[in-house]
Amino acid sequence: GATIGILGGGQLGRMLAMAAARLGFRTQIYEPGDAPAAQVANGWTRAAWTDEQALAAFAGSVDVVTYEWENVPAETLDLLEASRPIRPGRAALRVAQDRLDEKRFLEGLGLTVAPFRDVPDLGALTAALAELGRPAILKTRRLGYDGKGQVRIDDATGAAEAFAAIEGADAILEGVVTFDREISVIVARGVTGETVCFDPGENVHAEGILRTTTVPAALTASQRQDAVLLAGRIVSALDYVGVMGVELFATGTGLVVNEIAPRVHNSGHWTEAACAVDQFEQHIRAIAGLPLGDGRRHADAVMENLIGDDMDRLPELLAAPDTRLHLYGKAETRPGRKMGHATRLTRR
Ligand code: ATP
Ligand code: MG
Numbered sequence: 001g002a003t004i005g006i007l008g009g010g011q012l013g014r015m016l017a018m019a020a021a022r023l024g025f026r027t028q029i030y031e032p033g034d035a036p037a038a039q040v041a042n043g044w045t046r047a048a049w050t051d052e053q054a055l056a057a058f059a060g061s062v063d064v065v066t067y068e069w070e071n072v073p074a075e076t077l078d079l080l081e082a083s084r085p086i087r088p089g090r091a092a093l094r095v096a097q098d099r100l101d102e103k104r105f106l107e108g109l110g111l112t113v114a115p116f117r118d119v120p121d122l123g124a125l126t127a128a129l130a131e132l133g134r135p136a137i138l139k140t141r142r143l144g145y146d147g148k149g150q151v152r153i154d155d156a157t158g159a160a161e162a163f164a165a166i167e168g169a170d171a172i173l174e175g176v177v178t179f180d181r182e183i184s185v186i187v188a189r190g191v192t193g194e195t196v197c198f199d200p201g202e203n204v205h206a207e208g209i210l211r212t213t214t215v216p217a218a219l220t221a222s223q224r225q226d227a228v229l230l231a232g233r234i235v236s237a238l239d240y241v242g243v244m245g246v247e248l249f250a251t252g253t254g255l256v257v258n259e260i261a262p263r264v265h266n267s268g269h270w271t272e273a274a275c276a277v278d279q280f281e282q283h284i285r286a287i288a289g290l291p292l293g294d295g296r297r298h299a300d301a302v303m304e305n306l307i308g309d310d311m312d313r314l315p316e317l318l319a320a321p322d323t324r325l326h327l328y329g330k331a332e333t334r335p336g337r338k339m340g341h342a343t344r345l346t347r348r
């Protein structure tokens with residue numbers, strides 16, 4: 001059987017490895033740090049991202065390379081790409097690694113994004129604030145997740161103070177979008193260009209971290225159709241292979257694209273409880289060149305992330321009816337750390 005190489009050993013890599021195993025594939029994780037994924041994979045290359053020898057050995061042991069983390073250094077990918085296909089491809093990684101490139105790419109497709117300005121320095125921030133007004137959100141161009149690397153600028157926030165809060169990193173300033181709800185589309189595209197979407201989910205965040213995803217999202221039929229169509233345009237423009245998460249704001253004047261994630265996505269975890277083929281299997285099918293599966297939703301569901309102290313509720317969650325529990329096997333519980341998720345089927 002073929003072996004799938006997974007860059008990144010977090011919970012997403014772990015769930016990909018489980019899905020791969022169910023389809024008869026072997027998996028090899030590449031991860032320098034702790035790797036919950038290593039518990040379920042066939043092997044773990046524990047080495048620095050730019051360790052040439054380790055990368056060569058890893059490439060030699062796998063047939064195709066995928067990733068669960070979009071910030072894998074370009075140098076790592078250059079070394080791997082010389083000998084093995086990387087799916088999804090480099091085009092998607094380039095736009096997803098940099099918020100400025102991402103915004104420009106999405107705008108270039110004719111999609112709506114939050115108003116934004118390039119902020120390379122404090123002078124640019126002052127000018128951008130004058131143009132976009134307050135409140136606004138300053139976001140580092142690279143490496144942000146779970147709301148990290150972001151600062152909201154209200155009337156009382158000084159520009160210098162905000163710039164210091166992101167340590168003077170290259171950034172963009174975004175206008176605050178007034179939305180009715182946040183949704184996401186989990187879209188999959190196969191090697192032949194075949195594209196399927198899971199039903200859009202409605203997301204609630206707290207302190208920048210996803211708390212819950214509910215399906216169905218409270219959308220009109222035309223909003224639902226717009227969401228699915230725009231996700232299809234994004235993946236086809238990138239000649240994408242694999243699963244992508246597309247985060248959207250639903251507003252009174254249409255959908256605004258927040259960001260894209262070139263990988264399986266936290267807001268797609270409900271699919272394991274409510275679809276015959278979930279996002280993880282769909283991703284493995286896509287990158288292995290298999291036909292995509294049936295992602296139709298057969299239940300209504302609410303997925304809740306279990307973060308930090310939420311783990312204290314484990315007995316209650318274990319006793320809850322219609323609830324599928326998924327824990328990531330992380331040794332240590334920390335505030336803000338995603339420890340697992342629980343998906344409750346609310347109607348079937
Ligand atoms: P993720 O963990 O999803 O990668 P992230 O750190 O990349 O998160 P964003 O998705 O940019 O962060 O922002 C986190 C949340 O903050 C969004 O889901 C949304 O709730 C809010 N937010 C971000 N940008 C805006 C905006 N321009 N207008 C309104 N709300 C916003
Ligand atoms: Mg993000």
Ligand code: MG
Nearest residue numbers: 146247258259
């Ligand atoms: Mg986000």
